[in-house]
Amino acid sequence: MKICVVIPAFNEEIHIKTVVEKIKLNPDISAVYVVDDGSSDQTSKTAEEAGATVLSHKVNMGVGSALRDGFVRAKKDGMEVIVVMGGDDQDDPAQISRLIEPIIKDGFDLVQGSRWIEGGKVENIPLFRRITTQLYAIYLRIFTGFYFTDGTNGFRAFRTSILDNINLDQTWLNTYELEPYLLFKAIALKMKVTEAPVTKIYHIKEGYTKMIPLLDWWRIAKPVLYLKLRIKK
């Protein structure tokens, strides 16, 4: 199967090289797409030098928009499985196989990486994140009926073909909405979904998030609520 990695990146020049180089060690990966979303630093150049295919937005459009563009390109290039991960070195590229094996061997459509199931791990996680990521999983469980233990973890993999039935081409998904939207839809459309244990490392000194408190949390909560209430399709 043709497997690729899509990485949304905004001002990640410190970490992106390490991330891409570690992914490149995996011979199963045919391409690494870094979607540079209007970074003001050297993210594009650094990613390209490390061997990634870089897609660039002139201005910052949001992580959802970056992911969408990465997915469209991956599909165009004939990729059959897409792995998504952060460009901030919080995920371990050596664990990509944990996400793709259930797809290749067991016929799953989507595998969500979880730091909170047995075998999963967190390093240096702030207390606030420990609480909110687990609360969000409960929220997702209530609204989807699927026993998620981690929904906000951006480390996941899916069969590209699922995108044929999920319309991501909606502007309201441009920021943090797209990922929970994808999870909700996968469950609602009765796709084969599972979780696999992964490690999440927090780099406290360098800053581990670009999320704007409240506004971006609402953006993560919104899709699930809107879909459940049929406000959006």
Ligand SMILES: Nc1nc2c(ncn2[C@@H]2O[C@H](COP(=O)(O)OP(=O)(O)O)[C@@H](O)[C@H]2O)c(=O)[nH]1
């Ligand atoms: N393309 C794009 N990527 C972004 C944006 N904001 C964050 N990211 C990337 O998404 C990944 C995870 O973002 P981050 O803010 O650290 O999320 P968190 O770790 O889940 O809190 C990193 O690779 C970021 O560079 C954005 O506006 N556009």
Ligand SMILES: [Mg+2]
């Ligand atoms: Mg982060």
